[in-house]
Amino acid sequence: MTEVQTQTGKKPLSGQVALVTGASRGLGRATALELAAAGAHVIVTARSTRGHGTQPSLPHTTIDDTAEAVRAAGGQATPLRCDHTDPAQVEAVIRQVAQTHGRLDVLVNNAWGAHDRQAAGGGGEVWDEPSRWTSSGTCCWPGPTAIT
DSSP states (O other), X not given: OOOOOOTTSOOTTTTOEEEEESTTSHHHHHHXXXXXXXXXXXXXXXXXXXXXOOOTTSOOOOHHHHHHHHHHTTOEEEEEEXXXXXXXXXXXXXXXXXXXXXOOOEEEOOOOOOTTSOXXXXXXXXHHHHHHHHHHHHHTOOHHHHHO
């Protein structure tokens, strides 16, 4: 995590609340770390938490690990388990963000499913489920408008 500051020394996202979906690994994790470095309180969501394992073929990182990495670098993070294809779980996260922070300033829709499949040579069905998963998960994130 690289600390980000403006010329005045203030972090550009200081006091802001950011939510990153699919933040247990890869781009989601990296995005969460950078938003925190810029001063945002980062809420990280995914299905992968300690106690709720990851796919065997994936790196064994969780949103708990991402939140700990943010905190270790001096940032603020809250991990919230969420299956992004379940509207009830998405709504529960939005309610919790609203109750705790009163707003959501930044939303990064990064969640993606079916990581354990090989895309090359897999045919159309390899992309069908993840595409539905992503469009459904993204459509379930009306966060900023639900909170304001």
